[in-house]
Amino acid sequence: MSSSGLVLRIRDGSVGYGTRVLWSGLDLDVAPGEFLAVLGPNGVGKTTLLRVALGLYPLRTGTITISGRPPHRGSGQIGYVPQHRATAPLASVLARELVRFGLDGRRWGPGWPSRAARHQVDRALAAVDAEALAGRPVAGLSGGELQRVRVAQALATEPALLLCDEPLASLDAPRREALSALIDRRRHTHGTAVVFVTHDINPILPYVDRVLYLAAAGHRLGPAADVLASKSLSTLHETDVTVDWSAGRIFISGVPDSSRDLQGVR
Numbered sequence: 001m002s003s004s005g006l007v008l009r010i011r012d013g014s015v016g017y018g019t020r021v022l023w024s025g026l027d028l029d030v031a032p033g034e035f036l037a038v039l040g041p042n043g044v045g046k047t048t049l050l051r052v053a054l055g056l057y058p059l060r061t062g063t064i065t066i067s068g069r070p071p072h073r074g075s076g077q078i079g080y081v082p083q084h085r086a087t088a089p090l091a092s093v094l095a096r097e098l099v100r101f102g103l104d105g106r107r108w109g110p111g112w113p114s115r116a117a118r119h120q121v122d123r124a125l126a127a128v129d130a131e132a133l134a135g136r137p138v139a140g141l142s143g144g145e146l147q148r149v150r151v152a153q154a155l156a157t158e159p160a161l162l163l164c165d166e167p168l169a170s171l172d173a174p175r176r177e178a179l180s181a182l183i184d185r186r187r188h189t190h191g192t193a194v195v196f197v198t199h200d201i202n203p204i205l206p207y208v209d210r211v212l213y214l215a216a217a218g219h220r221l222g223p224a225a226d227v228l229a230s231k232s233l234s235t236l237h238e239t240d241v242t243v244d245w246s247a248g249r250i251f252i253s254g255v256p257d258s259s260r261d262l263q264g265v266r
């Protein structure tokens with residue numbers, strides 16, 4: 001594929017805060033419809049990668065483009081499902097209003113004509129099977145329902161790229177699987193590229209095309225079977241790591257303490 005057809009392109013990217021470099025030498029191409037999982041221990045810079053793509057934080061070196069252009073804040077090309085924090089829900093906001101924020105940002109008002117906006121909001125809710133939630137206050141939604149509405153909000157502008165930061169974190173197993181399947185469906189129906197940060201690869205394992213594994217000592221990018229292998233992770237972690245694949249699930253053992261929260265770690 002020519003570079004102009006790529007949704008996300010990073011060349012020789014590095015990033016850091018102050019004197020600390022998080023990752024460097026990153027070359028990353030994401031094509032339309034591709035599902036990329038981003039894994040790695042706490043604090044290696046997964047969320048920072050998303051912030052760079054959103055135009056919220058600059059690369060220290062290298063280049064990044066989103067659909068051929070430099071990233072910029074508020075781009076309708078990108079939908080973002082931020083890491084869920086346990087904040088008090090906005091009690092009176094309805095699900096459809098939360099999705100509408102995805103169109104207008106935090107601005108209410110004349111950005112979108114109201115009929116067109118309503119149509120877009122309806123489409124986004126339908127994309128995550130949440131039409132029935134439209135009139136419900138978000139404060140009363142279950143964790144799984146709220147996550148579906150948050151994904152609808154991210155899809156409201158029909159973005160080329162969907163960035164998800166641990167969207168499954170607060171969900172039980174059936175809801176993790178359901179949300180993963182919805183996101184996968186979207187890339188097939190709309191060619192939306194997905195960059196999905198997670199500590200638990202298993203719910204999305206059937207869908208991922210490639211994995212980017214970030215570690216303190218470096219990174220690796222490739223098919224899940226190549227990256228999530230004992231040799232590959234032992235090299236990245238500079239210690240013996242064992243990866244077992246069993247019944248379509250992955251179990252990782254022996255990673256250093258800093259990465260113990262990785263799902264599947266025994």
Ligand SMILES: Nc1ncnc2c1ncn2[C@@H]1O[C@H](COP(=O)(O)OP(=O)(O)OP(=O)(O)O)[C@@H](O)[C@H]1O
Nearest residue numbers: 017018022040041042043044045046047048049083
């Ligand atoms: N604005 C900032 N200034 C200084 N350091 C920061 C800033 N934002 C993040 N960091 C640090 O950079 C490192 C990478 O943060 P980031 O959130 O990208 O990691 P992560 O891989 O997403 O971690 P987690 O899995 O815990 O969510 C962390 O050590 C974090 O404390």
